[in-house]
Amino acid sequence: MSSDAPSSGPDVTPGNRVRRGPQILGGAAAEGPTFDQLLLRSDQEEPQPSTTTDAWRVMRIQGEFIEGFGALANLGPAISVFGSARTQPGAPEYEQAREVGRRLSEAGFTVVTGGGPGAMEAANRGAKEGGGVSVGLGIELPHEQGMNAWIDLGVDFRYFFVRKVMFLKYSQGFVVAPGGLGTLDELFEALTLVQTGKVTAFPVVLLGRDFWSPLVDWIRDTLVTRGMINAVDIHLLQVADTPEEAVALVVNTVAGGRWPDREAWDPEHHRTAADHGMAAGDPQ
Numbered sequence: 286m287s288s289d290a291p292s293s294g295p296d297v298t299p300g301n302r303v304r305r306g307p308q309i310l311g312g313a314a315a316e317g318p319t320f321d322q323l324l325l326r327s328d329q330e331e332p333q334p335s336t337t338t339d340a341w342r343v344m345r346i347q348g349e350f351i352e353g354f355g356a357l358a359n360l361g362p363a364i365s366v367f368g369s370a371r372t373q374p375g376a377p378e379y380e381q382a383r384e385v386g387r388r389l390s391e392a393g394f395t396v397v398t399g400g401g402p403g404a405m406e407a408a409n410r411g412a413k414e415g416g417g418v419s420v421g422l423g424i425e426l427p428h429e430q431g432m433n434a435w436i437d438l439g440v441d442f443r444y445f446f447v448r449k450v451m452f453l454k455y456s457q458g459f460v461v462a463p464g465g466l467g468t469l470d471e472l473f474e475a476l477t478l479v480q481t482g483k484v485t486a487f488p489v490v491l492l493g494r495d496f497w498s499p500l501v502d503w504i505r506d507t508l509v510t511r512g513m514i515n516a517v518d519i520h521l522l523q524v525a526d527t528p529e530e531a532v533a534l535v536v537n538t539v540a541g542g543r544w545p546d547r548e549a550w551d552p553e554h555h556r557t558a559a560d561h562g563m564a565a566g567d568p569q
């Protein structure tokens with residue numbers, strides 16, 4: 286598919302490595318409240334009929350996990366790319382996310398995104414341009430936008446939390462482009478899971494030093510200084526200036542196995558990233 290191909294629909298030509306083709310699970314267009322909204326609203330606000338009680342909802346949530354696991358089970362090595370839904374085509378951030386998608390697919394990774402517009406679309410588009418497999422894990426939203434046009438395998442989720450499990454379970458690392466609350470949510474979910482040892486060897490690379498430096502500075506100067514996190518935790522993040530650097534960091538970390546190796550880390554002596562050969566990814 287050429288880089289200027291119209292966004293007319295996913296390329297599911299024979300020979301695509303994902304034979305499953307586009308697959309939409311769960312709800313698409315959301316008329317009325319979404320499933321997440323129904324789950325999270327208090328039953329006190331409005332009495333619920335028995336078929337929409339939380340107990341029944343658990344069965345639907347379970348079904349969504351089963352469908353998601355089934356659809357994604359054979360994905361192979363994958364990296365998730367997050368970033369703003371509002372990044373416009375042609376913007377530097379869009380082109381960078383696109384290059385990340387392309388470089389990841391050229392390195393043999395499936396590219397997973399939230400399936401939406403902006404940086405998600407850019408990364409999916411880059412993945413297709415690089416000849417790789419492009420996956421979108423969509424979410425039912427009050428104002429549904431639909432999956433972007435650059436996806437081989439699309440799975441729509443009703444519940445944000447189910448979808449977040451899929452990102453973590455089926456990718457080996459995250460590249461995070463500039464974004465807003467949704468992007469920060471995905472970023473901090475991953476960091477928390479690594480910090481608490483629920484996930485190991487999971488690189489998280491922030492793309493765009495200008496954008497991310499104030500956050501990294503705040504984490505170091507406030508969270509570390511005030512004892513909210515350990516000094517070593519800052520090394521859970523790696524910052525990249527360019528798509529090339531971001532992809533190199535994430536790919537090398539995945540290839541290297543366990544990172545951050547918290548057992549080998551010596552918090553007492555606050556060893557630097559350079560001691561571990563991680564200077565390239567040291568957040569400055």
Ligand SMILES: CC(C)=CCNc1ncnc2c1ncn2[C@@H]1O[C@H](COP(=O)(O)O)[C@@H](O)[C@H]1O
Nearest residue numbers: 367368369370371399401424464465466467468
């Ligand atoms: C323009 C607009 C609001 C479109 C919404 N359409 C979306 N479609 C799919 N995933 C989304 C969407 N909005 C937010 N997300 C999730 O949150 C992240 C982006 O949120 P944000 O724009 O940084 O906060 C994405 O990585 C994605 O996983």
